[in-house]
Amino acid sequence: MELTNSSINRLGERLRENITDEPLLDELDFFRQSFTETLNLVQDKLQNALRIECNTRSKSTPSIIAKLLREKTRLSKIQDIAGLRVVVSDILEQNDLLLRVLTLYPTAKIIDRRTETSFGYRAVHLVLTEQDKKIELQIRTWLQHQWAQISELAADIKGHELKYGSGEQHLKTALSVLSEAIQTREDEKLAGFDNEKNKADFKKIFMSLSQQIHGYIFDGLNTNIDG
Amino acid sequence: MIYVIHYDRCKSETKAFIEFSDTQRSNAMKERLKLEKMFNLGEACEEIVLLEALDLDVLKKTHGKYFNKTVTQAGQTHY
Numbered sequence: 001m002e003l004t005n006s007s008i009n010r011l012g013e014r015l016r017e018n019i020t021d022e023p024l025l026d027e028l029d030f031f032r033q034s035f036t037e038t039l040n041l042v043q044d045k046l047q048n049a050l051r052i053e054c055n056t057r058s059k060s061t062p063s064i065i066a067k068l069l070r071e072k073t074r075l076s077k078i079q080d081i082a083g084l085r086v087v088v089s090d091i092l093e094q095n096d097l098l099l100r101v102l103t104l105y106p107t108a109k110i111i112d113r114r115t116e117t118s119f120g121y122r123a124v125h126l127v128l129t130e131q132d133k134k135i136e137l138q139i140r141t142w143l144q145h146q147w148a149q150i151s152e153l154a155a156d157i158k159g160h161e162l163k164y165g166s167g168e169q170h171l172k173t174a175l176s177v178l179s180e181a182i183q184t185r186e187d188e189k190l191a192g193f194d195n196e197k198n199k200a201d202f203k204k205i206f207m208s209l210s211q212q213i214h215g216y217i218f219d220g221l222n223t224n225i226d227g
Numbered sequence: 228m229i230y231v232i233h234y235d236r237c238k239s240e241t242k243a244f245i246e247f248s249d250t251q252r253s254n255a256m257k258e259r260l261k262l263e264k265m266f267n268l269g270e271a272c273e274e275i276v277l278l279e280a281l282d283l284d285v286l287k288k289t290h291g292k293y294f295n296k297t298v299t300q301a302g303q304t305h306y
Contacts, residue, residue: 022264029260036252043279055280055289061263062274085289089305142305149291156236156292185306203306 001030005076012075016068020061031075032058035082038133043084045130046137050100054084054137066160079127080136087145091186094141098124101137105129108137114144114186119165119172120179121148143182143206150210151175154217171216178209229255230278230286232293233262237272241293246283 011027039056046054059067059081067078088094091114102108109127123140140148154171155162162171185202188194229252233243243262247255259277266273276293280286287294 025260025263029256029263033256036256040279053281053285053288055278055286057276057278057290060274060276062271087289145289152292153239156239199306206306 001027003031003034008076009074012068015061015065015075018065020065025061028061028064032081035133035135038131039082039084039135042128042130042135042137045104046084046086046101049104050097052086052097054086056082056084058082070164079134080125082133083136083138085138085140087140087142089142091141091189094124094139097139098126101126101128101139114183117179117183119163120151120175121163122179122183123148141186143185146206146210147175147179147182150178150213154213157217168216171213174209174213174216178206178213181205181209228280228282228286230280230283231255231258231262232274232276232278233266234274234276234293235272236274239292239295241295244293249279 008031011024011031014024015028035058039058043054043056046052059078064075064078064081067073068075086097088097098110102110105126105128107129111125111127113125114122122144123138126137126139128135128137151163154175158171159167161167162175165172181202185198188198229247229249231243231245231247232241234241245255245258247258255277259275262275266275278286278290280289
C-alpha cells in the first residue's frame with residue numbers, strides 16, 4: 001500500500017462520511033503505523049537528550065473522525081496523528097522544558113494554549129518535524145493536566161461539544177472558572193508570589209470547584225475524588 | 228511498555244487493558260486493530276487506544292482517565 005497525500009485525503013473523505021468498514025480501518029491503521037518509527041525516534045531524542053519521561057499515543061479512530069468533521073480539515077494536514085505528552089510540576093518547569101525542546105527542534109511550531117486558551121484548555125503544544133513527519137508534543141503542568149482530565153471526563157460523559165464551546169452552560173461555566181483560577185495561580189508563580197497562604201487558598205478553591213464539576217458530570221451522584 | 232486499552236467513554240470505564248513489551252509492538256498494533264474492528268464500528272462510546280510509556284506509573288500520570296484517576300488521586304500533587 002502506497003501513501004500519497006491524495007490517497008491519505010481520500011481515506012479522510014471516507015472517514016468523514018463515517019464509513020468505517022474493515023478495509024478502511026486497515027488503511028487507517030497502515031497510515032497511523034507510518035508514524036511509529038518517527039514517533040519513537042522523537043521519544044528517544046527527548047528522553048535521552050532532555051531526560052524527560054514522555055508517553056506516546058497515536059490518535060484513536062473516533063478522535064480522527066471527530067476532528068475531520070469538526071475542523072473540515074484534510075487527513076494529511078492533521079498534525080497530531082502521533083503525539084507525546086509530558087506532565088511537569090509547574091509553569092516554571094514548563095517554560096524551562098519548552099526552551100530545552102527548542103534547542104533540539106529550533107523550527108518547532110509553538111501553539112501556546114496558555115495565552116490563547118481553547119475553551120479553558122491550557123497547555124503548550126509543539127509541532128515537531130522529524131523525518132518529514134509532524135509529531136505533536138504536549139507539555140502540561142500538573143494543574144493544567146488536572147483541568148484537562150476533568151474536562152475530558154465531562155466531555156466523555158456529557159458530550160464532546162463541551163470541549164469546543166457548546167454543551168451544558170453550568171458545566172462550561174464551572175470549567176471556565178476553574179481554568180481561570182489555575183491561570184491566576186500560575187501567574188502568581190511566574191510573578192514570584194508563591195507562598196504557603198496563596199497555595200492553601202488556591203487548593204481550597206481547586207478542590208471545591210473540582211467537586212462541583214464532578215457533581216455536574218455525574219448529576220449529583222457521589223463521586224470519587226479525594227481531598 | 229506498550230498498552231492497548233478499550234475504554235467506554237460514556238460510562239467512564241476501562242473494559243480491557245492489555246500490556247505488551249517493547250519488542251511486541253506489532254502484536255500490540257494488531258490487537259488495537261482487532262479491537263477497533265470489533266467495537267468501533269458505529270459505536271461512539273467505544274475508544275481503543277494504544278499508548279506507550281516507560282512503565283505503568285508514568286502512564287497513570289499522563290493518562291489517568293483510563294485508571295479512573297481524575298483529580299489528585301495519582302501520586303504527588305503540585306498546587
